[in-house]
Amino acid sequence: MKKVMSFKKIFIFCIVIIALYKIIMLLDTLPPMFLYGDITYHIAESILYVINQLAIGVAGAIIFYYLNSFYNTKLNMALYYDLRKNILFILYHHMDILKNVDYFKELGDKTQFLWPDFIVLLSIIDKSLEVDDGYVYDKDAESQSDYEIKYKYEQAVGEYLLQVNQSNLIHSIEQFNKPIDDLCACISSYGINNLSSFYQLKGGKDIIDTVTSDFYCDDLIGYIDCLKYDDSEEKENLIIFRKYIGLYYLQFLNETIDFYNTINEFIETVEKNKIIKYTNLIY
Known part of the structure; x- marks a missing residue:
């Protein structure tokens, strides 16, 4: 029961991560703000990409869980x-x-x-x-x-x-x-x-x-x-x-x-x- 209780919070957290990743991606169009800024950005972008993909996977799994629960209830x-x-x-x-x-x-x-x-x-x-x-x-x-x-x-x-x-x-x-x-x-x-x-x-x-x-x-x-x-x-x-x-x-x-x-x-x-x-x- 406690695991299910946390699903909604985890889902919201994943959506926030996905949204932040999209916003950070827009920074790529701006010039570097400091020396080696472009290198720092691309390293951070690579890390965030992995986190973003993980967030997408978890959010998708939670959506599937609720849809499956709803479907089983209908049956x-x-x-x-x-x-x-x-x-x-x-x-x-x-x-x-x-x-x-x-x-x-x-x-x-x-x-x-x-x-x-x-x-x-x-x-x-x-x-x-x-x-x-x-x-x-x-x-x-x-x-x-x-x-x-x-x-x-x-x-x-x-x-x-x-x-x-x-x-x-x-x-x-x-x-x-x-x-x-x-x-x-x-x-x-x-x-x-x-x-x-x-x-x-x-x-x-x-x-x-x-x-x-x-x-x-x-x-x-x-x-x-x-x-x-x-x-x-x-x-x-x-x-x-x-x-x-x-x-x-x-x-x-x-x-x-x-x-x-x-x-x-x-x-x-x-x-x-x-x-x-x-x-x-x-x-």
């Missing part, structure tokens, strides 16, 4: 369509939860969501204002989870998860098991080699790791289990668990949306043959 688009489809299934389940939150009433009370509903979801989130000054969901929980509620849609979801029936909350979160498993199976079946272009996307690997493991499996489900198996029946404990569930759920929601937006932009870039943008998207 494997079915893999990326499948990945996007699995992410959409997770988002549809998010909408199945969010439709019960008054803030997301535009989603409607549906049993099945489609692509246009996702556009509505994004619109609601994008138009969301910041929370009122002084609002704090839970200072300690936000500090521990490294996530702070900043927008009103997050506030609405967090407060909804504090009030919803416990059995319904547990059931709703555990319903993510199947689409998450399907996504993991999709990634595993294709392997890193076949999805190499996506792993080379800026943040691509982190997004996959986050959605498929950290927030969902480790943190969110961990607190759901605490809620399920806590025998103390102390209301204070249950509220604390729910607050953590709310924060980790919001992280999970936002990471899922980021995952979808990232892969959708990637797919559209390849479909429209935007090679320059493609090289900017990957490392």
